[in-house]
Amino acid sequence: MRRWIILLATMAGLVAGFLGVLELSNARGFQLFGDIVARLDTDAPVVALTLDDGPTPAYTQTVLDILNERDVKATFFLTGRESAEHPQQVQAIAAAGHEIGNHSWSHKRMAFMSPASIAEEIESTDVAIRKTGYAGPLHFRPPYGKKLVALPWYLAQHGRTTIMWDVEPEADAADAASPRSLAEYAIANATNGSIIIMHVMYESRASSRLALPAIIDGLKARGFKFVTVSQLLAGRQQSSAAD
Structure with missing residues (x-):
């Protein structure tokens, strides 16, 4: 009987430990090392629109047209593989005045990736994006938001902030099927300093592309101004300096 109690207690401990690791890997506002931002604590009515994945020849210009028509600058977190395959689309994003971020080379989950693989994923993506001529900041967003120990450690050692989000319209599958x-x-759900995440670069994301104009118009009607991630972070730095 005692052995069974010990076994059950051990199993319960392992399950609790696993759930703790899972929760940590998914946390939007906390990581073990370095700087992480999911939202700016500010009184200013600003939001950052962030668009993940791509670029793709099929939809990059469509998205750029939507943003241009509404005079909005966004931050595009691009994968290295697609940036290398479609450098002209990267150049078009930069030429339109948008910010570009690093979203890893392969878009694989990085929570349990080796340090060497993490470095390769990030640095090869930096190279692919820089080869297009983009000279702006390159913030990093982990694929699926997954990070644990090695990834935050690498980013901290290289002075890079993990960019997460606090508004995810596509999180619910039922909602994601409806642009409205x-x-x-x-x-x-957007508030002052929110970071909105969306995916608009693939055929499967037609609802998100269709929703984008209404999202921008609706948030502008609420009095929000759209800024890039770097502009959002600059607001945080200014607030810290004032304190």
Whole structure:
């Protein structure tokens, strides 16, 4: 009987430990090392629109046209592989005045990736994006938001901030199928300093592309101004200096 109790206690401990690791890897506002930002604590009515994945020849210009028509600058977190395959689309994003971020080379989950693989994923993506001529800041967003020990350690050692998000309209599968639901969610849940995450570069993301104009128009109607991630972080630095 005692052996069974010990076994059950051990199993419970392992399950609790696993759940703790899972929660840590998914945490939006906490990591073991370095700087992480999911939202700026500010009184200013600003939001950062961030668009993950790509670029793709099929949809990059469509998205750029939507943003240009509404005079909005976004931050595009691009993968290294797709940036290397489609450098002209990277150049078009930069030429339109948008910010570009690093979203890893292969878009694989990086929570349990080796340090050497992490370095390769990030640095090869930096090279691919820089080869297009982009000279702006290159913040990093982990694929699926997954990070644990090695990834935050690498980023901290290289002075790079982990960029997460606090508004995710596509999180619910039912909402993600409806452009109207996506727009309503984003408009209702954005607050001062929010970072909004969306995916608009693939055929499967048609609802998100269709929702994008309504999201922008709705947030502007609420009085929000759109800024890039770097502009958002600059606001945080200014606030710290004032304190």
